[in-house]
Amino acid sequence: MKKCDRTAFLIGAAAGAAAAFLIQKQTSESMNVPPEKVLKQIKETFKQNGPVDGSWIQMKPEEYENNGFRVLVYKGGISRPGDTGNEQFEFAADAKTGTLLNVQSVNL
Structure with a gap:
């Protein structure tokens, strides 16, 4: 050569x-962080304030606007026993970091 x-x-x-x-x-x-891992982290956070009865998470991230920025999020929900029955919550978590961006109580 x-x-x-x-x-x-x-x-x-x-x-x-x-x-x-x-x-x-x-x-x-x-x-992205796997959605199962994100859900596990969020459930652990909720468990600090009491038991969790059920939970779910969308497997496919979607666009979400947060403080003027567009990010990909996983949306999901948590239910837990409350004083007057089950409490329902919906959440949005950053798909790249797993950070909880928004939690809302759902009135049934």
């Missing part, structure tokens, strides 16, 4: 490795 060919090969290999590293980093940063 000529010196010129080896140099070109090494430059190409280095460029390919750098591109693969950047693509992998960007892909891993854009991944």
Whole structure:
């Protein structure tokens, strides 16, 4: 192999490795937290104030506007026993971080 060919090969290999590293980093940063993990975290938060009877979460994130910013969220719900029967809550959690963005009581 000529010196010129080896140099070109090494430059190409280095460029390919750098591109693969950047693509992998960007892909891993854009991944969402699994919805099951988000629901588990939210249930643990609710359990600090009493038992949880039921819960659900949408598996597919959707766009949500929060303080003028659009983010992808998982929407879901929690039910727990209250003084006058079951209490129902709906929530929105950031799909990338799992952070709870909004909780609303649902009046039945």
